[in-house]
Amino acid sequence: MPTLRLLLDWTLYRLALLLAAPLIPLRLLWRGRRERGYWRHWGERLALGPAPVTGALWIHAVSVGEMRAAQPLINALRAAHPDAPVLLTCMTPTGRATAEALYGDFAHIVYLPYDYAGSMRRLMRRVRPRVGILMETELWPNLIHAAVRAGAPLVLANARLSERSARGYARLPALTRACLARVAVVAAQTGADAARLEKLGAASVHVTGNLKFDIAPPAAQLELGAAWKAKWGRRPVLLAASTREGEEVLLLRAFAETVPADVLLVLVPRHPQRFDEVAGLIEAAGLAYRRRSLLDGELDPQTRVLLGDSLGELFAYYAACDVAFVGGSLAPLGGQNLIEAASVGRPVLVGPHTFNFEEATRLAIEADAALRVDDADGLLKNALKLLNDAPTRARMGEAGLAFAARHRGAAVRVAAFISPLLASGAGRSRPGRPD
Structure with missing residues (x-):
């Protein structure tokens, strides 16, 4: 029965992606009328073109708030692993602009492809990250499946999940459980977030606090x-x-x-x-x-x-x-x-x-x-x-x-879970830019 439910959830998810495919370019064109950044870098949204870097510490932050929240964690990880290249992915032009302003002097910054199986397999094959950090609540089934198959352990960092969002994920319970079970570490902001994530199927859940407390006013x-x-x-x-x-x-x-x-x-x-x-x-x-x-x-x-x-x-x-x-x-x-x-x-x-x-x-x-x-x-x-x-x-x-x-100190606590994964992944891929 659980296998049948998972098959049904996967089928519904893939059908939704299939129906959405013709709307994606229309959405980008429409959003670009007000924010021209949506008209650029379309190839990245399909994982096309040369790989920006391989063997990297990979962080995905969907937009501005998540990109800023990642800053103390990125600083802590770079201090512990100065030789690891950094790859940042995002979904919005404002998130990309924020990444360039905060990390442009050392990080490789691209859009994350849409969650189609072929695009995600192509991204992982080209980038071969040592470890992947998904900021807050970015649960994309094809991304998670492709990363795990590529041998990249995943961490859900600064994870938060409201009751409303939990009800949304619970509509596809088997697929949500399968995704969360493949995440190596979940670093939750609060005990309530941790409890909701565990109820949905997360395994290795730790309450580490909110990274946003660690952002010092410049x-x-x-x-x-x-x-x-x-x-x-x-x-x-x-x-x-x-x-x-x-x-x-x-x-x-x-x-x-x-x-x-x-x-x-x-x-x-x-x-x-x-x-x-x-x-x-x-x-x-x-x-x-x-x-x-x-x-x-x-x-x-x-x-x-x-x-x-x-x-x-x-x-x-x-x-x-x-x-x-x-x-x-x-x-x-x-x-x-x-x-x-x-x-x-x-x-x-x-x-x-x-x-x-x-x-x-x-x-x-x-x-x-x-x-x-x-x-x-x-x-x-x-x-x-x-x-x-x-x-x-x-x-x-x-x-x-x-x-x-x-309430400061979350960055050190989260980095303590990520560092062993990053160190153990050092031999899987050769860091640096590809040929």
Whole structure:
């Protein structure tokens, strides 16, 4: 019976891939209208062309957040294995841009092919990685099957799995179990994540903590944020970071109706392809605004909103604000990472929907580093209270710094599981560029 169920799950998965095949180029063309990076490197998405490197430490991080989270782990592994070449794969142009900015001086960076059996076999045959690290929850059946057949042990690092995602994987239980059983090590963020992964079939599961706690705010960005704050006239600054679809309209309406004119709203959408769309929403709300990308000198006192249309400067935005709201949480989207704001020492506000960062949010609230609000009106009400209460802001900021420091160390713990796999795989493939 289990074999029959696995056969059925595999058949359904392969049928879905077959039906999706004609839509892939259409999707890339459509997405490329707003983000031109989707129009480039199509060969990589089919594992075509020369191999970028062989015998590498291979890390797959789907997009920006996962690519940033990998940084402390990559640093720890490079310190322990300085001779191992590094291959990074991703799925989005913004993830690729982040990888190039953070690791471009030493890593080989390509798109991961779509999860078709032929493409994955071709990738593994060409690249022959020593070990593969899949960041967070990247369970692709053909990828896992091809890697194991190629002799590359797999690690699921910084693994997280919400109840909603677990229910999705449970729809193909035999296939999910077969995939997780082939992963050599699962390094889960929390005990709840570990329990859900074990229930789905993961074998070697360890709770190692969240790698995002190990990301130290860059000094250069902290200095940049302080310089911005001075140029903005030292006005009270509310930052809305990593906002998502449907949130900006609610936030801008409440801001225009309830917030005094001296307060500056800095609005940083999560996805760069939405910068122009959000600019239109600010105009529709009747608020004077400027774009960060076009701002050279000081900010006009009449400006109510600064649109953060720049990449790689989120720590600077946190350093320049007095209170930070972390988006993706007013709408039922699961929230975004609040650890960065806490690590800069800023009081944090989040909405009711934080299931993607459930444990970190709970711990931050328990540490008095963050407050949860119910809606946009509650957000602005609590933000104004904090902007007018310097002692409470200072206390929450200090609590955030302590909260972030208390949970560091995941990179060392995860690297301790990966290093033996990487060392044992050194003889399987010859590192370096192929002929």
